[in-house]
Amino acid sequence: MYEKVVLIIARIIITPLFIxxxxxxxxxxxxNVAKTPFGDTLVGQLMIVAAIIIELGGSLCFLTGYRLKAVSIIWIVYxxxxxxxFHQFWLYTGAQQSSQFIAFGKNLSIISGLLYFSLFSPERRQS
Incomplete structure (x- = not known):
């Protein structure tokens, strides 16, 4: 029971970031399209549409407990x-390198939490 409650709380804590x-x-x-490596092109637009689906669709699944392992793996890759x-700290120097390194490191921390979900989350039963 305790583990189930903790996993629900953890899902609630991580999801607002993606929402x-x-x-x-x-x-x-x-x-956001302009910030993609492809700029204002069809590919750039499709990248942002895919990101929206991954972030908002994944959030809905995560909050409801539907396909947690699959969403976790998709989010890990994403x-x-x-x-x-977008956080290529190795290309920068000084303060810019530091801020990009911190963002990169925070993302690795998010990935570590998602790895846990991908391995240990119980799937919601489908009826």
Whole structure:
């Protein structure tokens, strides 16, 4: 019982990060497309649409307990790719390198929590 409650609390704690990020992409779609490696192209737009689906759709699944392991794995890949594409600390020096390194490290911490969910979360029974 205790473990189940802790897992629910952990799901509630991690999900707002993805909801906030997904809503930000919806509300500022064009700005986010411009920040992709592909800029304002169809590929850039598709990247942001995919990110919105992953973040908001995954959040809905995570909060309801549906397909936790699958969503965890998708989020692990997504957060890793986001880190490598957008927090390239190795390309910077000084304060910029430090802030990018911290963002990269925080994403690795998120990945570690998601790894736990991918291995140990019970799946919600489907009726």
């Amino acid at each position: 906030y990020s997904g809503l930000g992409k919806v509300l500022h779609f064009s700005d 957060v890793f790719l986001t880190s490598v594409l």
